Amino acid sequence: MKAACWMGKKHMEVQRVPDPRILNPRDCIVRVTATAICGSDLHLYDGYIPTMEKGDILGHEFMGEVVEVGSEVKKRKVGDRVVVPFTISCGSCWHCARQQWSCCDNTNPNAGLLEALNGYSGAALYGYSHLYGGYAGGQAQYVRVPFADIGPIKIESDLPDEKVLFLSDIFPTGYMAAENCDIEPGRSVVAVWGCGPVGQFAIRSALLLGASKVIAIDNVPERLRMAEAGGAVTINHDEVDDVLERLKALTGGRGPDAAIDAVGMEAHGSAYDQVKQTLRLENDRPYALRQAMRAVRKGGVLSVPGVYSGFIDKVPFGAVFGKGVTIKQGQTHMHRYLRPLLELVEDGKIDPSFVITHRVPLSHAPQAYAMFAEKRDGCIKVVLDPSV
Amino acid sequence: MPTTPASRRSSRRPSPEVEDAPTKVSARKHVSPSRIVVKGDRGVKITRAVTIRRPAEALYAFWRDLPNLAQIVKHPVEITRVSELASHWAVSAPGDRRVEWDAVVINDEPGRLLAWRSREDAEVPNAGTVRFSAAPGDEGTEVVVTLEYNPPAGKLGAWFAKLSGEEPGQQVGDALRRFKALMETGEIPTTEGQPAGAKRKST
Ligand SMILES: NC(=O)c1ccc[n+]([C@@H]2O[C@H](COP(=O)([O-])OP(=O)(O)OC[C@H]3O[C@@H](n4cnc5c(N)ncnc54)[C@H](O)[C@@H]3O)[C@@H](O)[C@H]2O)c1
Ligand SMILES: [Zn+2]
Numbered sequence: 001m002k003a004a005c006w007m008g009k010k011h012m013e014v015q016r017v018p019d020p021r022i023l024n025p026r027d028c029i030v031r032v033t034a035t036a037i038c039g040s041d042l043h044l045y046d047g048y049i050p051t052m053e054k055g056d057i058l059g060h061e062f063m064g065e066v067v068e069v070g071s072e073v074k075k076r077k078v079g080d081r082v083v084v085p086f087t088i089s090c091g092s093c094w095h096c097a098r099q100q101w102s103c104c105d106n107t108n109p110n111a112g113l114l115e116a117l118n119g120y121s122g123a124a125l126y127g128y129s130h131l132y133g134g135y136a137g138g139q140a141q142y143v144r145v146p147f148a149d150i151g152p153i154k155i156e157s158d159l160p161d162e163k164v165l166f167l168s169d170i171f172p173t174g175y176m177a178a179e180n181c182d183i184e185p186g187r188s189v190v191a192v193w194g195c196g197p198v199g200q201f202a203i204r205s206a207l208l209l210g211a212s213k214v215i216a217i218d219n220v221p222e223r224l225r226m227a228e229a230g231g232a233v234t235i236n237h238d239e240v241d242d243v244l245e246r247l248k249a250l251t252g253g254r255g256p257d258a259a260i261d262a263v264g265m266e267a268h269g270s271a272y273d274q275v276k277q278t279l280r281l282e283n284d285r286p287y288a289l290r291q292a293m294r295a296v297r298k299g300g301v302l303s304v305p306g307v308y309s310g311f312i313d314k315v316p317f318g319a320v321f322g323k324g325v326t327i328k329q330g331q332t333h334m335h336r337y338l339r340p341l342l343e344l345v346e347d348g349k350i351d352p353s354f355v356i357t358h359r360v361p362l363s364h365a366p367q368a369y370a371m372f373a374e375k376r377d378g379c380i381k382v383v384l385d386p387s388v
Numbered sequence: 389m390p391t392t393p394a395s396r397r398s399s400r401r402p403s404p405e406v407e408d409a410p411t412k413v414s415a416r417k418h419v420s421p422s423r424i425v426v427k428g429d430r431g432v433k434i435t436r437a438v439t440i441r442r443p444a445e446a447l448y449a450f451w452r453d454l455p456n457l458a459q460i461v462k463h464p465v466e467i468t469r470v471s472e473l474a475s476h477w478a479v480s481a482p483g484d485r486r487v488e489w490d491a492v493v494i495n496d497e498p499g500r501l502l503a504w505r506s507r508e509d510a511e512v513p514n515a516g517t518v519r520f521s522a523a524p525g526d527e528g529t530e531v532v533v534t535l536e537y538n539p540p541a542g543k544l545g546a547w548f549a550k551l552s553g554e555e556p557g558q559q560v561g562d563a564l565r566r567f568k569a570l571m572e573t574g575e576i577p578t579t580e581g582q583p584a585g586a587k588r589k590s591t
């Protein structure tokens with residue numbers, strides 16, 4: 001089959017590789033019909049996540065048709081059309097039982113590595129470094145899916161792939177980021193840093209959950225326009241002197257009730273962090289995070305869907321402490337959201353395909369990565385077609 | 389496990405962990421003389437714990453049949469049952485060598501505890517205990533494993549140290565994680581045999 005392989009920093013290749021096989025009795029094999037490139041993939045592409053190996057197949061946003069099931073698979077059947085959540089969860093452990101799906105105990109074969117780094121290891125992820133399990137990803141024609149009865153959600157309706165594909169990650173991720181904001185319908189004001197795909201879904205989810213106002217911050221014009229189309233008030237941080245003052249002006253001086261960092265470890269805006277990150281003196285560039293920490297109102301919530309991988313510098317912890325801010329974060333507890341968000345799509349409350357700007361053959365994945373990384377050609381979200 | 393003088397001493401050792409080193413795996417060695425099961429003064433003692441959402445009886449049953457351990461230990465080990473209490477263990481070592489020993493169960497409280505140790509003449513004297521107790525809130529069972537062994541001197545000793553990793557507990561930790569996955573989900577997570585691209589593109 002064809003698969004998009006990571007070959008080093010800013011170097012992707014589409015290669016012919018063997019088809020995946022069932023390796024464990026609860027696995028299934030999915031023939032991929034649509035897959036996407038995520039902002040998280042850019043952290044791999046840019047070389048900021050350790051333990052990548054040349055030849056690793058990327059991709060954690062994918063859907064398709066079940067073509068083979070393992071001997072212990074009970075629910076999923078050959079022919080089922082499924083969307084697969086990007087976190088691999090067992091459904092049986094203490095964390096899965098508490099709906100903390102991304103904290104699953106049992107799916108990372110390299111849990112020891114992550115444990116050494118973080119104290120404990122969470123769930124494995126598709127195509128996201130050996131630290132996170134080393135599972136081959138779904139930017140490929142076929143993919144092996146462990147725990148076939150637990151993760152994949154069957155799509156019974158004839159909704160096109162593009163409307164349901166993002167249940168695999170960014171819609172639930174934006175939604176959880178908004179849910180974490182404890183929105184009081186009709187009252188809460190939510191500020192969102194980053195108008196990439198995750199930010200876009202966070203904006204729309206916050207409004208669906210009843211936020212009275214959403215303020216979106218970025219400096220990419222087409223992304224700000226998309227945020228406005230989704231109902232947000234926007235701030236181009238290149239065009240204002242002080243984002244904080246602007247936010248105060250828009251919130252009667254109180255500050256936003258909740259702040260969402262949908263930027264993550266590669267924020268732009270701070271030469272200091274850029275240099276330190278390049279020299280590996282710092283894992284992440286927490287520029288947006290610092291701003292969000294200072295901007296959120298007293299007693300408010302800081303919600304962090306943006307990915308951080310390690311140690312960060314000069315974090316104004318005193319600001320979040322001094323204001324009694326609650327911080328909520330993490331990889332999305334995907335399985336919680338699949339059913340309810342599919343219903344929102346089926347009921348026509350949201351059409352997630354709004355975010356797609358490019359449709360590209362899988363064989364052009366290397367060019368698509370470069371375009372998305374450099375935000376060229378108005379690129380916001382790329383969907384890859386594995387059939388070509 | 390009754391606290392031995394050795395383990396009490398080892399627990400007072402200052403921890404060599406470097407709290408703020410981002411990627412360095414800390415070496416948490418509990419190297420201390422043991423006077424209980426493993427003779428000699430260079431014994432290594434490892435304790436690891438895990439909570440498993442299964443009743444103690446089911447977990448105990450797995451361990452009571454010691455050959456089952458070969459499923460959860462990553463390094464290939466052959467364990468054959470010799471009698472109700474005795475088993476034979478064989479681990480391959482470098483240079484076509486095999487380290488073998490006979491072990492015998494020395495304590496058995498069904499559903500609560502199992503302890504075994506190598507016979508007197510073992511090349512690498514070793515002993516192990518596994519204890520099961522109810523986890524808080526009726527959510528399965530806490531499993532605590534303690535292993536002690538006396539690494540031989542010379543090359544074999546160096547190899548043994550390597551086998552048990554920089555962090556001697558890692559092998560035990562990995563085995564316990566695999567045990568937990570097997571008990572909770574019926575399988576052990578793996579990616580062995582999955583596709584990957586060539587490191588250098590062939591075409
Ligand atoms: N928690 C999860 O489970 C999860 C899931 C998916 C993605 N993510 C993470 O969410 C983050 C965003 O993902 P994405 O797909 O939207 O990525 P993206 O790279 O397309 O979007 C990031 C956006 O942030 C903007 N930005 C950069 N610096 C900024 C700053 N200082 N202030 C305001 N905006 C700034 C960029 O211009 C860009 O539009 C990434 O870190 C990604 O890894 C997390
Ligand atoms: Zn993603």
Ligand SMILES: [Zn+2]
Nearest residue numbers: 090093096104
């Ligand atoms: Zn789990």
